Amino acid sequence: MTGDAGAGTTADGVRLLAPDGTRVAHPEYAIDPSPAELRSLYRDMVLARRFDTEGVTLQRQGELGLWPSLLGQEAAQVGSVRALAEDDHVFPSYREHAVALGRGMDPLAIPRLFRGVDHGDWDPQEHHFHLYTLVIGSQTLHATGYALGLAKDGSASAVVAYFGDGATAQGDVSEAFNFAAVYGAPVVFFCQNNQWAISESNEKQTRVPLHQRAQGFGFPGVRVDGNDVLACLAVTRWALERARRGEGPTLIEAYTYRMGAHTTSDDPTRYRDAAEVDGWRAKDPLLRLERLLRAEGAADEAFFAETEAAGEALAAEVREGVRSMTTPDERHLFDHVYAEPHALVDEEREAFEAYRAAFAQEG
Amino acid sequence: MTGDAGAGTTADGVRLLAPDGTRVAHPEYAIDPSPAELRSLYRDMVLARRFDTEGVTLQRQGELGLWPSLLGQEAAQVGSVRALAEDDHVFPSYREHAVALGRGMDPLAIPRLFRGVDHGDWDPQEHHFHLYTLVIGSQTLHATGYALGLAKDGSASAVVAYFGDGATAQGDVSEAFNFAAVYGAPVVFFCQNNQWAISESNEKQTRVPLHQRAQGFGFPGVRVDGNDVLACLAVTRWALERARRGEGPTLIEAYTYRMGAHTTSDDPTRYRDAAEVDGWRAKDPLLRLERLLRAEGAADEAFFAETEAAGEALAAEVREGVRSMTTPDERHLFDHVYAEPHALVDEEREAFEAYRAAFAQEG
């Protein structure tokens, strides 16, 4: 049921790529990416990390109000999103920046949210990437409902819901597991277990490894080494295929680590040891793929240089984009409360405009 | 982990007493009740059934507004409650009439609720039997918190939370499982799987047998033949002992059947077949213990006659008690909204009394 047996299964879960950059054989989740694919995965991780660093920097400079860093989770996100077909739909939480980029989202969409310019107002249908969801766990039900809709349509598409280790404690997430199981919905529950829910470590949220939760609801749960981009890709692909075949949901626990603070408002030195962070640094997801690329001669220095330059270019684009963002006109406040006219909103808009006009006159 | 292996484990779960009244050996849950104990269990089941029949009758006669019948679930309730020590605490749902009687509750307390005289206002500390809870699943969290409190007190007592198969779908129940597991709370989750949640059968609520749910939260789940009073007693005793030893929660799925309607408002012929009901009639919990008592010569006709008479006496007591119940004075409406004075309630009480007085004068 758990599908996590086999040679390449470690305490960190299914593994295809060891921290030292060597490949690990796994009977169940073997994939054989071409050198070009490997380079592309590496490139996406580098871009994601650079994007994220820029987010932190911009927050420090006062350009953004907040930034939740994905540092350390690049492989989990880049690997999993790479498994999706174009029409598959993603329901993210709030830290899935690499998933967003992987879906082709405008790199400025997320900074706009964290600048407070909007609440993250992209069109979920454009890149099949739903809105960021800040109420922990809520989106797992939306993902389940969306998957149900796809199944009703007879579509071959599937859905991936992203959430954290802490989120598994929420009733909504259990309800989503159960609804998905009962209806056999084509949804993959992708839990990034980054070991921390703000200051609370796993053992404050759960008594058992999180992937085991799925068994109690009647579907497979697999732990995957979340810092191994190949394993994340392979296991997500496997789970999506199950979903497409009508075999219902899968829970993937990507075992990874939040290398940074919870958000820029957080001070992790208050609750965790530097030694723990150092231990995980040795498992860096980028480093291990870089090692593989070098060991197998799949990438040359020019590639690494070009990738770094692409990261800088992305960062520059974000930096400039953020700095030149304008605050929306306050009258838009009233624009999209309802899709159809609502007398109270209309009345308040008019009063607001009259007030502004009078104020402008006086001032 | 599930503890349900062994000779006496059937599809209906752990079994010590077969429907034909013969004993079944079970290595893990062996108990050896004396003839007196067997008779006492039987007596409690007979009383519970008679009590319940009276509830249905009184509702039909218009004396009660509603009655949720426990018909068929006598063994699950009588067996489990018998395992409790006096100071253990019960958190029932709304169908646990036999548990209430087993705790020594006033037999009129529950009819008062269903007559609409009160909301079920007994003192939970008197018999360590908490208020009936109508919002499905809520009480599982209260039970967990209470168990936590007992553990904090260093008490050797434990808690049993009763709920139904449908309740397992509620987020609160999953949250209770998780809190109890994380804190190792001394609580036994006793799920009476009576196969139906109003008109919805098990497969609409869960994809797997319910006792498996516990594994995903890291504690044992056991299915027990819910129509076998000895097995229910033995397994609950085992789970309570685990709790007292500080080994945390257990989920017991008592596999039973709701022989009657969901409540007197329900018409089960709309959604289930008579054949199914008949199939379960053959597993009647009272009948099988009666057969054992007779086969082993543990009870004579006088006992059966006396038991039946006790049932009739109880029914008569309930009937008369219900018929002579008075409606509380409406001024009590305002009495216990808050434990301490509240200006608004005081103001409304005064206005109410002034209005009543004026009305009385006029009228």
Place this chain on the structure above:
Amino acid sequence: MTTTTTTPAGAGERMTLVAALNASLRAVLAEDPKTLLMGEDIGRLGGVFRVTDGLQKDFGEHRVMDTPLAESGIVGTAIGLALSGYRPVVEIQFDGFVFPAYDQIVTQLAKMHARSRGKVRLPVVIRIPYGGGIGAVEHHSESPEALFAHVPGLRVMSPATPSDAYWMLQEAVRSEDPVVFLEPKRRYYEKGEVDTRPAARPGPATARVVREGTDLTLVAYGPMVATCLNAAAVAAGEGHELEVVDLRSISPIDFDTVARSVRRTGRLVVAHEAPVFFGAGAEIAARIQERCFYHLEAPVLRVGGYHTPYPPSRLEDEYLPGLDRVLDAVDRALAA
């Protein structure tokens, strides 16, 4: 508890409010294949009040879905279904059981349209049998409308008659906004005329003057409309002509109609079953005293539930604002 299940076809057929809701759902299911019904026991059982009676049989399990017993799950998956292009109509079994879904309703359903600045629409209807008066046990007699009306992004409606039930539910289902649709359960089996012909389809439900009068305006909605009409009849016998306004929509409230009436009558009483404190009467009194300050000849009075939990059923007649309490408020307002 059995209801008419045949689709009414002609004009002016008399039917119960439950039958009207059933016919309304049948109409929307037939009209739009994207419409879905979801809820506990709505399939074979037809719901505990039989509002969905026969619909699963006729439209299939994929259109009329029995769900697991989890309200947050129901509303949360309904949101997902709406995102994927469906129009779910959710049944909450009783008013007191909507609260496990409150988070999904308040933080997601109500806000996603605004969050996306209009890119996402969530045409989800949440049907809730509400209010007291049926002799039920705890949690089966609540009036939670204020808890939804205060939340921007939700629409809240409550029909008072079979005809309004028929048409307003269709309006709710066709609306591109989420609607909390409150059904006055103690009026479920009262009959009224319903003209189901498409040509009879009215415009959006605004407040309606259901009885004209000159001396005082009585505002109500849902189950209290009938009570207020009775009160007006009694008052007429005593020489007082009350104008009765049925709000129909609780968010937004059609204050224009209410103000127009109050400007003529100079007096206003608002009645609802929910507790008065922070209830709909507060909003109406506040708004009308502002809009009609110089027309009011007496303070706006409110009649409603007390600031106590809904009592055991043997006491509910004392708790509910009945004819006498409404008349008492009317008398006080007329005396001022």
Place this chain on the structure above:
Amino acid sequence: MTTTTTTPAGAGERMTLVAALNASLRAVLAEDPKTLLMGEDIGRLGGVFRVTDGLQKDFGEHRVMDTPLAESGIVGTAIGLALSGYRPVVEIQFDGFVFPAYDQIVTQLAKMHARSRGKVRLPVVIRIPYGGGIGAVEHHSESPEALFAHVPGLRVMSPATPSDAYWMLQEAVRSEDPVVFLEPKRRYYEKGEVDTRPAARPGPATARVVREGTDLTLVAYGPMVATCLNAAAVAAGEGHELEVVDLRSISPIDFDTVARSVRRTGRLVVAHEAPVFFGAGAEIAARIQERCFYHLEAPVLRVGGYHTPYPPSRLEDEYLPGLDRVLDAVDRALAA
């Protein structure tokens, strides 16, 4: 984000509102071994606002409990703990995250005392940092007080100053009733004088006239009290003497104090951050127009949030009722 963690001992120490809450919790933990704190990240982290800073270190993990990330679970287990004799003080991390617990609060916590006709008492405090103005992302700036005040069985309080924070939180913890304790997060780091000596302990928090005036009464609570005081100062410069009343308690509301003031001033403006529609201002306007009908020289006016979800932070200054909008309402009321 660091705060003073030493217990203040003397009279009139100046401290932030956060430090006052911390000192208050320290006092109740020290006083009663049955008092417990529960919440997400309240232990080693000391809460995201550091209100519980240092308390787990000093009172242990059994008194100051980090909980799993599940608000319904937190409140539900707190109820169970209260039933077993404890007095849990629950922290909800942000206002927007209380809704998963709404069912437990509304159907269980609020009602169990009445359900048991007084046999059960649930002295549970639910602390919620609330309101906007801190430039936060969505769900971190909500003002849900009306959603609790409408519910019989709950008490709702909100302090405006460090001193009130210190004493009112103790009052809440000592209360035998469940209390929703709303902390004005944008005032967390404002300082004020706090006399922590037991002798300074005031009686139950009723509304307080925080500035006397003759021309108009301005009612507020929580974060808006400071805004209203500023407005009064500005108005004084223009020759208008406003009386400012800090309600402190939102359920019950001390209408006597408000009415007494309005009978003198003849004019009332109510200000809060929550949306006006079905907000606290509605209840106050309704009650005061009834109580002071013949004293009111102008309609009661309300200033508050709009009927829109709380906007992105770059727009919050437009959304929040600031000094100018309060003064605008005051001007309109004075002009009437």
